[in-house]
Amino acid sequence: MLITDGGMETTLIFKDGLDLPEFASFVLLEDQAGCEALLRYYEPYLEIARRRGVGIQLDAPTWRASRDWGKRLGYSPEALVDVNRRAVALLEGLRESTGGDPEIVISGCIGPRGDAYRVDDAMTAEEAERYHSEQAETFTDTSADLISGLTLAYANEAIGIVRSAGKTGLPVVISFTVETDGRLPSGQTLGGAIDQVDAETDGAAAYFMVNCAHPTHIAPALEEASWTERIHGLRANASTKSHAELDEADELDEGDPDELAAGYEGLRAQLRNLNVVGGCCGTDHRHVDAISAVLTR
Numbered sequence: 001m002l003i004t005d006g007g008m009e010t011t012l013i014f015k016d017g018l019d020l021p022e023f024a025s026f027v028l029l030e031d032q033a034g035c036e037a038l039l040r041y042y043e044p045y046l047e048i049a050r051r052r053g054v055g056i057q058l059d060a061p062t063w064r065a066s067r068d069w070g071k072r073l074g075y076s077p078e079a080l081v082d083v084n085r086r087a088v089a090l091l092e093g094l095r096e097s098t099g100g101d102p103e104i105v106i107s108g109c110i111g112p113r114g115d116a117y118r119v120d121d122a123m124t125a126e127e128a129e130r131y132h133s134e135q136a137e138t139f140t141d142t143s144a145d146l147i148s149g150l151t152l153a154y155a156n157e158a159i160g161i162v163r164s165a166g167k168t169g170l171p172v173v174i175s176f177t178v179e180t181d182g183r184l185p186s187g188q189t190l191g192g193a194i195d196q197v198d199a200e201t202d203g204a205a206a207y208f209m210v211n212c213a214h215p216t217h218i219a220p221a222l223e224e225a226s227w228t229e230r231i232h233g234l235r236a237n238a239s240t241k242s243h244a245e246l247d248e249a250d251e252l253d254e255g256d257p258d259e260l261a262a263g264y265e266g267l268r269a270q271l272r273n274l275n276v277v278g279g280c281c282g283t284d285h286r287h288v289d290a291i292s293a294v295l296t297r
Contacts, residue, residue: 004278021196044285049102174241175209182221209233215263238282
């Protein structure tokens with residue numbers, strides 16, 4: 001069992017009062033105060049892992065650190081390479097400081113090129129491979145243990161990330177998001193997307209995850225089929241609201257940690273290989289602690 005952190009950006013914005021333009025946490029790496037804020041964010045999750053006797057997979061704060069988002073924030077291609085490397089180095093320093101307790105797995109995090117909740121300008125798989133190769137290749141010169149593509153809305157972008165990661169030699173994890181009906185924002189079924197990615201990459205992804213959706217949204221997508229065995233990870237939202245409702249919300253919906261944990265327990269019967277669990281939007285260390293308590297007992 002590995003836990004992850006929770007909703008990094010929503011915690012930093014709504015709980016810590018930090019400004020994250022374009023929802024980009026990597027901008028905090030530009031000064032000492034920002035780096036310290038990131039380290040404070042990670043610390044409660046490390047303590048949970050120690051107490052529960054499990055490992056922890058931490059994402060570098062690079063979900064928005066790709067070319068298009070970087071350009072909006074005034075980053076040159078060279079500056080983006082540098083900030084991606086510094087993001088992983090921050091976690092490597094954290095891993096060294098803990099002395100192996102808990103065991104830390106470092107993930108080089110890649111996010112979608114566009115809006116995670118909509119498919120406005122969908123890429124072909126080939127276009128996605130070219131776009132995401134820039135960030136994926138940067139992680140080869142770091143201490144990242146794997147590459148994670150999080151909050152993906154359609155299969156072709158996931159295929160491109162898997163192919164780009166394949167050039168690096170690092171394992172790659174793909175995480176889709178789903179709407180309230182259990183389908184991807186593209187309208188494709190979750191099973192259809194997983195099967196398509198596997199078919200067009202020769203099953204190269206180490207495993208799949210689902211993130212940025214409540215367990216009640218994920219449940220309708222699941223069925224007795226072999227593709228569910230490819231799902232090893234779950235990082236759910238605290239809120240039962242739809243993506244559209246969350247986009248319009250100006251207050252954080254934290255839900256209830258115990259109810260969220262019960263939702264994870266309910267999905268475990270359908271996700272027999274579930275062994276990487278954490279949170280997404282609206283969740284913090286309380287939610288991850290409740291989830292880990294339920295799934296490790």
